[in-house]
Amino acid sequence: MTAPKPADQPxxxxxxxAYRNGDERAAAELVGRHAQALGxxxxxxxxxxxxxxxxxxxxxxxxxxxxxxxxxDAAFRSWLFRIGANLRRDHFRRERxxxxxxxxDHDIPAGADPAQEAVAGESAERLRDELARLPxxxxxxxxxxxxxxxxxxxxxxxxxxxxxxxxxxxxHAVKRLKEFLA
Amino acid sequence: xxxxxxxxxxxxxxxxxGQAWTALDQRHLAACADCAAEWAxxxxxxxxxxxxxxxxxxxxxxxxxxxxLRERPAADRRPRPLVxxxxxxxxAATLALAxxxxxxxxxxxxxxxxxxxxxxxxxxxxEMEAMFEVLPAAPGLPEIGLPGLGELTEDExxxxxxxxxx
Numbered sequence: 306m307t308a309p310k311p312a313d314q315p316x317x318x319x320x321x322x323a324y325r326n327g328d329e330r331a332a333a334e335l336v337g338r339h340a341q342a343l344g345x346x347x348x349x350x351x352x353x354x355x356x357x358x359x360x361x362x363x364x365x366x367x368x369x370x371x372x373x374x375x376x377x378d379a380a381f382r383s384w385l386f387r388i389g390a391n392l393r394r395d396h397f398r399r400e401r402x403x404x405x406x407x408x409x410d411h412d413i414p415a416g417a418d419p420a421q422e423a424v425a426g427e428s429a430e431r432l433r434d435e436l437a438r439l440p441x442x443x444x445x446x447x448x449x450x451x452x453x454x455x456x457x458x459x460x461x462x463x464x465x466x467x468x469x470x471x472x473x474x475x476x477h478a479v480k481r482l483k484e485f486l487a
Numbered sequence: 488x489x490x491x492x493x494x495x496x497x498x499x500x501x502x503x504x505g506q507a508w509t510a511l512d513q514r515h516l517a518a519c520a521d522c523a524a525e526w527a528x529x530x531x532x533x534x535x536x537x538x539x540x541x542x543x544x545x546x547x548x549x550x551x552x553x554x555x556l557r558e559r560p561a562a563d564r565r566p567r568p569l570v571x572x573x574x575x576x577x578x579a580a581t582l583a584l585a586x587x588x589x590x591x592x593x594x595x596x597x598x599x600x601x602x603x604x605x606x607x608x609x610x611x612x613x614e615m616e617a618m619f620e621v622l623p624a625a626p627g628l629p630e631i632g633l634p635g636l637g638e639l640t641e642d643e644x645x646x647x648x649x650x651x652x653x
Contacts, residue, residue: 329553336549341540348536358543365552370559432531451532454503473645479495479525482532487524 317381321372336365339382342453346386349448351437352393360396364389383449383463390445428486435485439478446471447478491515491522498526502533 315323315331317338323331343364344357352360368375368388375384436444445464449455450471457468457475464471494515500506508516516523 332553332556333546333549336552337545340543340545340548344540344543345536348539349532354539357540358548361543362548362551365548366555369552369556429531429535432528432535436532447532451499451502451529452535454499454505476495479528482528483521483524486528 318377321375321381324369325372332365332369335381339385340365342382343385343389345452346448347389347393349433349436349452350390350393350444351397351433356396360389360392364392367392379462380459382453383455383459386445386449387463390441394441431486432482435482438485439481442466443474443478443481446474447482450475491519494522495525498529499533502530 315334317335320331320335320338324335340361344361347357347360347364348354364385368385371388375381379387436447439447442464446460446466449460449463450457455463457471460466460471460475461468466474494512497506497512501508516526
């Protein structure tokens with residue numbers, strides 16, 4: 306997975322190397338490059354909007370402290386997503402039982418017709434609910450493919466599986482979402 | 488007529504703007520309810536969370552992360568000695584119990600062993616791997632080579648998923 310960046314921008318690999326050599330600006334650049342995508346991934350995985358800031362921060366903190374664990378075979382963003390997914394799961398386990406009702410639907414497009422807004426917000430929430438019910442690997446493969454546009458080879462590396470298995474997981478996720486949302 | 492499986496594979500790229508539907512594709516989407524339903528889900532999922540993350544304070548997050556890293560710069564990835572020895576002790580005790588109470592009759596083994604290891608049920612694959620990484624190899628125990636999902640063929644994965652999903 307590659308974050309969109311101009312050709313003259315340093316790669317994630319070189320930013321990681323720079324940070325390991327003491328350049329804090331390189332770490333800040335990595336946060337700036339990947340925070341939004343990580344937040345979207347966490348949100349689509351079921352994280353509450355009010356938790357996103359903390360989860361994104363914690364994911365980067367853990368990632369930077371464990372850079373030895375990133376060998377560069379998976380893209381830096383994919384590796385971040387795995388850490389974030391683990392954190393979200395642990396956070397969900399701790400928070401299980403607490404019912405949080407969001408009063409603001411962040412997926413309603415501004416300025417739209419109120420009736421359409423309500424329908425759009427409801428369908429986004431339903432999609433999020435159904436995504437949260439998918440088996441973890443299916444959900445992650447689906448989101449990496451649909452939100453990040455990764456091909457099956459890159460997803461396989463990110464998720465520790467094979468391209469063929471990633472393809473199967475993706476299509477099972479689509480099938481289940483269609484069954485529940487159609 | 489467009490091939491539905493080909494259409495399905497291209498949906499993420501089209502949702503991202505990297506590809507576009509042809510006139511033929513569009514006619515198919517207009518006529519096929521199943522493909523139209525899938526396209527609606529993919530399109531929605533591709534943009535899910537854009538507004539929720541628009542207000543993320545990215546610069547603030549970077550500052551806070553760096554501040555915390557200055558206080559705790561590097562992770563010691565090795566488990567603390569006390570934790571390591573506690574894990575080793577727990578597993579040794581469990582194995583000893585499993586040995587003492589091993590079933591005599593065939594077919595009872597997995598259920599009995601399962602009952603003896605309730606604390607392991609809560610661990611996921613990564614946590615199990617992390618635990619086994621810190622354990623010394625027990626003399627006399629055979630190596631167990633369990634395949635991961637990534638080592639299965641597509642047919643095998645299909646079969647596992649069918650079993651799990653009913």
